[in-house]
Amino acid sequence: MTLRSIPASMDPTVVGQIDAELDRVQREHRVTVRLAVESGSRAWGFPSPDSDYDCRFVYVGELDTYLTPWPTRDVIETPLAGLLDVNGWDLAKALRLLVAGNAVLIEWLTSPIVYRGDAGFRTDLRDLAGEVADRNRVARHYLHLGTKQWSLFESNRSLKKVFYSLRPAMALRWLREHPQAAVAPMHLPTLLAECELPGTLLSAVAELTELKSRTREMGSGAVPGPIAAFIEAEFDCAEVAFPKSAYQDPARVRALTTEFFRAETLSR
Template sequence: MNLRAIPDSMDPTTVGSIDTELDRVSREHRVRIRLAIESGSRAWGFPSPDSDYDCRFVYVASLDTYLSPWRTRDVIETPLTGLLDVNGWDLAKALRLLVGGNAVLIEWLMSPIVYRGDSAFRDELRALADEVADRDQVARHYLHLGARQWRLFGGSGSLKKVFYSLRPAMALRWLREHPEAVVAPMPLPILLEECELPADLVAAVRELTELKSRTREMGSGGAPAPIAAFIAAEFERARDAFPKTSGRDLARAKAATAAFFRQQTIVTATG
């Protein structure tokens, strides 16, 4: 385990509690945690003073677990404790969802905040994601997620919730401007920097981010006009730019992910 990237802004006591919880999960569930990262607003680059700590991890179970005819759960969930939310997926589940177009594992692989992990594992899994993930399906994941949140916002509501639509919309914009890429950066500030955007939009996003960073309650109201127009326009463009795919041949993707899974179970069994 040679990965560790914790910003100074994170509370060291809380980080210590997460480390303790990850140690407990490994010991009690007899699994090897290959990567544990921060998800949610802290990793996306727009935390509030009272934001939760959303630790997510990918684990590999013992070889006995995979060779048994009796299925076990492929998710480990721990009780919510204060601001701590610590949950993880079995590698097999993560790979199935990756091939199916779910962007969650991709998000985890791109998180700038890492509690622990193996750099070779992350690098190889990132390369695998680039190889097997379907660009249009990943984009449709962002579209579905962001458009749903935008409908729930309904034009006016808690300003915090604007970010739940803004970040997927920005990821869609980044993917449109980088047509050879499958995986978009995770932090909102990087998405802003790497896209060609109107100055008034960038200013509005930075102002809203700054407000969220220093207040627990942002209040309610409509999204700033440049942001609202951007979100609506990006979701509309994405419906044509990233069409629904059907009948995709998954043989190669399944073979590549199966080979990676077998390699990692052997590493765990012999490590």
């Protein structure tokens, strides 16, 4: 089954340009785009009127590109064009980063906005991520990302950075409240809905989100108290709740990802 999920709020002209760019990538680079999603603030659930379109994709090359001592690049980057930002990873790169604890691929797999993709591929890759992703490493990814953005906010007071800190903090909270899971939703409203949170925080987030939705440039200012307290508390808690760890069974993780990669490349 082919995947396609585009909100009516997105500019159809820009969506058409993304479709054309993905077609061009497949044709010129001799690859198959297996999944292409929106990965920026539109998919996170807090876009501004002038938010970029951040299309990210996972692709598989032709078999001969993997059967050579001279491998090609494992990233395809297209030129920025206005609000358009379209880039992708080779499946092998995506799997290596997944195993290393990078949560980016996980987020692509949970994006609510899908430009194109194969439903079976996404389901199988989600299942694999659930098997091989290390909870602590994924959480440490969010902790590093969030504390960096929070530090930037404290230095320039840009309210945009508040959201870039809040979403990782919410992912950390979600992981703590779902101790059997390693894959957290990327969509901020979903994270909020699936956690036990005080009403004061939910109200503050709703007000700030509404402001961002109608303001082209949020500017700088003080962050609402409930949000600041939540962010700082979650980052402090995560340092203890998600310690640095080594994989307990690296051979199994490599075997599972290798099997998935071979199946996908040989099926082309």
